[in-house]
Amino acid sequence: MDAEAIKRSLEDSGLRCTPQRYGVMAFLMKHTGHPTAVEILEAVNRLDPRSSRATTYNNLRDLVHAGLVREVAVEGRAARFDAKGMRHHHFICDRCGKVEDMEWYNVPRPASGSLGKRILRECELIVRGLCTKCAPRHTSSRGH
Amino acid sequence: MDAEAIKRSLEDSGLRCTPQRYGVMAFLMKHTGHPTAVEILEAVNRLDPRSSRATTYNNLRDLVHAGLVREVAVEGRAARFDAKGMRHHHFICDRCGKVEDMEWYNVPRPASGSLGKRILRECELIVRGLCTKCAPRHTSSRGH
């Protein structure tokens, strides 16, 4: 994990590299499991307990704004975050709400006719179903 | 608007056609603008003031569960709902959070290899950007 690279990417976006902000960014780059804001705060404070809830939310907002982090809203649950590294789609588990990355592939954009006067920024795929943990073990009969 | 059809679709899903539940369903079928739970409650009560917040959430949960209604989570805002009529994708405005339907077209599913042991239910496209109202008026120079 390249601390310098993180510092540079923050400063390129006009954000100071504070310990708290660095902590959020470094954690997101290392852990691709789409943590919630609270999970991020706890993880950052486990290493060095000096961040607060408000700061974590502030920094996540700033990082999303700067385009370094992506926010994924999940029905009925807390939002989840990931560092925008390699391009990928998302899989959301119907049962446990877990968000996982899916290998990137190109998706056809909507025809400009159906887009109208809207301005398109991005086009992402959300795949839904059951994650490996929540999928029934056997495809067979007695499964529940 | 075919009241009988709504009644039938509820009962086919094993849900009684109560006035409150009918109200939610009828409103969603008539208004395709992806209202929030609170907007739905207010609209239903404007016609006939006898539903409550809990009932609205209960009924929305049941309708989503039955597959008659879709819930769309939006970053930093209340969830939005629509009746599952014609198949469509979604456009979410970065600025105002409005959800709009986009004409349906087929999207390639992920390769079964990258899906692994996950069970796929659906595959939807989320298009992001600025809606017609939030897009700058002129493409020209002085735009803000």
Add this chain to the structure above:
DNA sequence: ATATCACATTAGATATAATCTAAATGTTTA
């Protein structure tokens, strides 16, 4: 008819997620 049972509804309490406030601290610039 009335007892019963499952399903629905309700107001308000509670839980959860996220934002706001105002004061303090830290950093950069003039």
Add this chain to the structure above:
DNA sequence: TAAACATTTAGATTATATCTAATGTGATAT
């Protein structure tokens, strides 16, 4: 250094959604 600006903080507040316990409703059985 002073002024300007950015950042952090604890706790209050707001927003969203769910839970609880009491009550209501409609179908069926007796």
